[in-house]
Amino acid sequence: MNDKRGNPIEISAAIVWRVRDTAQAIYDVDDYERYVAIQAEAALRHLGSLYAYDEGEDLATGETTLRAGMDEVAHALKTELQERICAAGVETLDAKLTHLAYAPEIAQVMLRRQQAEAIISARQKIVHGAVSMVEAALKGLAEREIVELDGERKAAMVSNLLVVLCSDKDTQPIVNTGTLYN
Structure with missing residues (x-):
């Protein structure tokens, strides 16, 4: 039915x-x-x-x-x-x-749909948590005046933190020996 x-x-x-x-x-x-x-x-x-x-x-x-x-x-x-x-x-x-x-003819497709919905839900929670953590990190750095970040450095930090926090694979550190500016 x-x-x-x-x-x-x-x-x-x-x-x-x-x-x-x-x-x-x-x-x-x-x-x-x-x-x-x-x-x-x-x-x-x-x-x-x-x-x-x-x-x-x-x-x-x-x-x-x-x-x-x-x-x-x-x-x-x-x-x-x-x-x-x-x-x-x-x-x-x-x-x-x-x-x-x-029914057997659609069971596999519906299982894949349920798995996809579960993955999307988990990713949404991960991203929400990562954004909250990045926001807290930026706020903590600013309040303690540990480092002063301009817009470009703040964007680079946000990008790096989000990659690290949201990635489902191990991340590799990259040591920057230069500067973001020319």
Whole structure:
């Protein structure tokens, strides 16, 4: 089936139910067990189409997803299923998702997307931290009057510090024996 964004997903649930009214279960539907199974599949398909599998750029912040909102999704499934099967004299006792995954044909692509989003998020934190550290270093140098930096030297220092702090590889020191000026 497809989630809210149209991504093919695999989803299954465990449904616990019981016959509440035996006469209604026998006379109002032909086969109440088959009826419950059909309604459970329909409710699960409908529920899956209401939620996105996972968070993404196109979702509003805090929007419930199938993966992150398991309790809310389970409650919604139980409620919808109860509405669907009450006509057969049956009641839903519990409903929980037991399996949720991207369909095999897109699983690798979606995994790469999730990894890319994680890398971007980590890089944003690294850059934010590095900028804060550079800002603190410049402020500390200026307050203590350790060195007076003009615009060009300040820019060179900022550039060097950001490279060192943001790089995911070991940096090599370069000793400048000359000057930045001619």
